[in-house]
Amino acid sequence: MLENGSLAQAGDDQHAQLRRWVMDVFHLPETTVVAATEHDHAGEAHTEVVVRLGDRVLNTYLIARPLDSITRPDIEALRAAAEAGVLQRHPILGHLYRFFGLWFAFSGAYVLFSAQCPFCGQPGCPVGLGGAGLVGLLGTLCCQNWKGLFKNLYRRLVKRTRGQSPALPLEP
Secondary structure (H helix, E strand, C coil), X not given: CCCCCEHHHHCCCHHHXXXXXXXXXXXXXXXXXXXXXXXXXXXXXXXXXXXXXXXXXXXEEEEXXXXXXXXXXXXXXXXXXXXXXXXXXXXXXXXXXXHHHHHHHHXXXXXXXXXXXXXXXXXXXXXXXXXXXXXXXXXXXHHHHCHHHHHHHHHHHHHHHCCCCCCCCXXX
């Protein structure tokens, strides 16, 4: 049996080999049930892999390949994608992850496009870098945390000006 070969080359039952790979890569117990079904979406074959532990469905994965061409590296890539998604979907850590990512992006863009300190004019001044951090913080807060506030203000302004004429009425 080929360790990294595709299911068609393995010569073994396709579902049994896929089950072994999923259980080995995800470190699942022997009681795990792995079911794979092949679907045809817009002329392309996709494989849906459902992982169950008893009556509970642990996860459902969709692989954009036919069942017989799935390889062990595909399952390893699936695990890496699943682990990366766990941090981003976490209710607290995901919010912090996005917050710091946006903060670094805004600060980096500010430093990249304004190479000199706005106060002393020297490149690499600590005051200029601190200012870049503050600009990045404000950009992040506007983007992530104050988005709802801006949408609400915009809705109120549009609602208030909808029925009114932009010009003042002339008095007789």
